[in-house]
Amino acid sequence: MTDGSTAGSRPFQPYAGFGGQVRTTMAESEPWWPPAPAQAPAGSPNVVVILADDLGFSDIGCFGSEIATPHLDATADAGLQYTNFRVTPLCSPTRAALMTGLNAHAAGIGFPTHIDPGFPGYHSELPLSQPTMPEVFRSNGYATLMVGKWHLCKEDDFHEAGHRHNWPLQRGFDQYYGFLEALTDFHHPHRLYEGNSVVHVDEYPDDYYLTDDLTDRALRMIREVRAADRDKPFFLYFSHGAVHAPMHAKAEDIARQRGRYDEGWDVVRERRLAKQIEHGVMPPDAELPPRNQEDGHEVGAWSELNPTEQRVHARHMEVYAAMVDAIDRSVGRVRALLAEMGELENTVILFCSDNGAARLTDQPRPRPSWASSNDTGTATYFGYMQTPGVVPQVDEQLPERLDALGGPTTWPHYPRGWAMACNTPFRLYKFSALRGGQQSPLIVSWPQGLERGGTSIRRQYAHVTDVLPTLVDLLGLELPAERNGMPASDLHGVSFAPTVPDPEAPSSHLEQYTECVGNRGFYRDGWEAATHRRPGVPFAADRWELFDASDVTQRRDLADEHPEKLAELQEAFDQAARANQVYPLDEGSKVKFLQHPPRRPPEPVRILAGTPTLERHQCGFLIQGLSWRVTVDWSYRPGDEGVVLAHGGQGGGYQLHVEDGALWLEQNQYGAPHRFGPVAMTEPSSALELRMEVDGGRWTATVLVDGEQRLRVPGLLRFLSYLPFEGIDVGVCRRSPVSWDIYERRRSFPFTGVLRSATYYPDPATWDQVDARLAEARAVALGMQ
Structure with a gap:
């Protein structure tokens, strides 16, 4: 070393941005740079994995379909x-x-x-x-x-x-x-x-x-x-x-x-x-x-x-x-x-x-x-x-x-x-x-x-x-x-x-369990056992069917002819289920949908105008109780128009909008439009409110302008669970429209006046209601054991 430093090390000037841990020397054996990422060998192939969703076995041409699929067929021809x-x-x-x-x-x-x-x-x-x-x-x-x-x-x-x-x-x-x-x-x-x-x-x-x-x-x-x-x-x-x-x-x-x-x-x-x-x-x-x-x-x-x-x-x-x-x-x-x-x-x-x-x-x-x-x-x-x-x-x-x-x-x-x-x-x-x-x-x-x-x-x-x-x-x-x-x-x-090279090579995958919403199956070396169940029926009442390798379309149930083989596969399913975290089975009581990690009580949510669409799952919590309301902070002046509030799309939803001096409430009932109003808007307004209450499994909607009830609509569809499938917009209706009529004429129809925010007030007892339904579901489940 010619610079007077200690043998086996060299001067190192740390970068100030690394923060806190300052080192003044670096061992010769340490790399100057972080290790290089892995590099694929020269000539490595690209890999494209294409997964279709809910596609049937025979839906492409080379597997029997009348649907023309020349590109998939060409892929199969080459493979x-x-x-x-x-x-x-x-x-x-x-x-x-x-x-x-x-x-x-x-x-x-x-x-x-x-x-x-x-x-x-x-x-x-x-x-x-x-x-x-x-x-x-x-x-x-x-x-x-x-x-x-x-x-x-x-x-x-x-x-x-x-x-x-x-x-x-x-x-x-x-x-x-x-x-x-x-x-x-x-x-x-x-x-x-x-x-x-x-x-x-x-x-x-x-x-x-x-x-x-x-x-x-x-x-x-x-x-x-x-x-x-x-x-x-x-x-x-x-x-x-x-x-x-x-x-x-x-x-x-x-x-x-x-x-x-x-x-x-x-x-x-x-x-x-x-x-x-x-x-x-x-x-x-x-x-x-x-x-x-x-x-x-x-x-x-x-x-x-x-x-x-x-x-x-x-x-x-x-x-x-x-x-x-x-x-x-x-x-x-x-x-x-x-x-x-x-x-x-x-x-x-x-x-x-x-x-x-x-x-x-x-x-x-x-x-x-x-x-x-x-x-x-x-x-x-x-x-x-x-x-x-x-x-x-x-x-x-x-x-x-x-x-x-x-x-x-x-x-x-x-x-x-x-x-x-x-x-x-x-x-x-x-x-x-x-x-x-x-x-x-x-x-x-x-x-x-x-x-x-x-x-x-x-x-x-x-x-x-x-x-x-x-x-x-x-x-x-x-x-x-x-x-x-x-x-x-x-x-x-x-x-x-x-x-790949040998069409006669034996399969290496000799056994496999299947489970889906309580339906069970087990494959072992050509033999296959399976159940077809109805939700809500005790599992002991399920019938198992048995098929051998020669019956590719599962036409002939051999359970009565080979009870010992069926028992073997049933036991194999149980062992595989225990080893793979399959239990408890879904008996159809809906417990798995209602039981959830602890959640805090629903709280009011204020959405500022201009906020991107609130995600639909979060929005669902706001409207799932027996009553909820949303208040709109605006400074309406005659002549203002546009969507005030929109939740959902063509698959279902509701919205408030102003057009030609009138306020309208519209509910899209799964593709069928229902519009209620008009509420004449000839005076300035500083507050708008929409209230929803469950009555006989349906919603009753009340619209208030500056504290005065201006519209009441009973018998609206009540959206449950994951609906509406679009989230909440304030001052616009983005993407799929609640109102197709408005969309065709005005597109997303942004509000032209002063609209500051909308605040949702969910039912604070929402989770209590869910817990009550969960208790009922558990009782049903226990009765099916």
């Missing part, structure tokens, strides 16, 4: 089709298993992330000790990108002040654009996020469509990474909102499907199976099960429907097919960009669905006057789910408004007969432990890296937990042993890479 690939029967649990390689309950997400009843398997959060798929790729030198539906964090954390520890960026993604929860409006998404921030949108373009927007953003992310670093591989997780409700599509896409479904679901089912057998997706001896006839899931013959029903139901499926078409075009755009960059051949593309096609609730419902069957579908998803004893007005009027179906004024879901057809050739639907609930198409393509042997069809049993270990195996990735200093759990999935 492999797995015809015995299983997921969980629900969206969030499948996503948890995909992201972690753990069974869903073991990952804390045995149900969609809208609950936290205190049971480990239903905590609604990924384990903080478990690396996720993007974290695995990032640690191996990949850029990590995501667009679309996350649905892996608690709804209590959706808002701007919520904890972000389970948001996409905190779980390993470098970039994220999409929505955090189960569903959204495809024409007017209620709440999009970019990275860790909410995207603030007042009005969407008239031609906006969510699938296209997500695709645009995915392509932008890819271009950004490649422009910045020509060698760095990327991992893209494209998590579609389609084809989950609401079934929305662009008018031109729906028009291309016109007439395709006039022959009905029975004919579609038969044609799809014939195509599956022709292309080797199903074995030659596969037979269609009878139409679903399980209690609460019955599907009638298409020929027994009246002409109006057939016309309406055919249009429902045209909308659905248009959504599938949009997914395929999205895949085509991603593939086209990869080809343009010269990287398509060295990109792994994996495509699957998160569960089987979905049916509407199985609770008894009245039917519209035009229908002869109870299996009618709906044009108002929320209205159908929230008003069990009432036919929503929009459904009653649907035959006259059929051209609006799938557009921004409707929130549709097709009849379960179409879900049955979409799951061809399997029984039942999403939520079921039978194959219709958990069977997914799986396409795996890597033209440069997969040396497939023989046919492209793979019949080996594989599970969604296998995806992560398979990618690790195929790409030679290192799997982190810990996260945040905590040891990670061993993966429950196993690699199916040995089946």
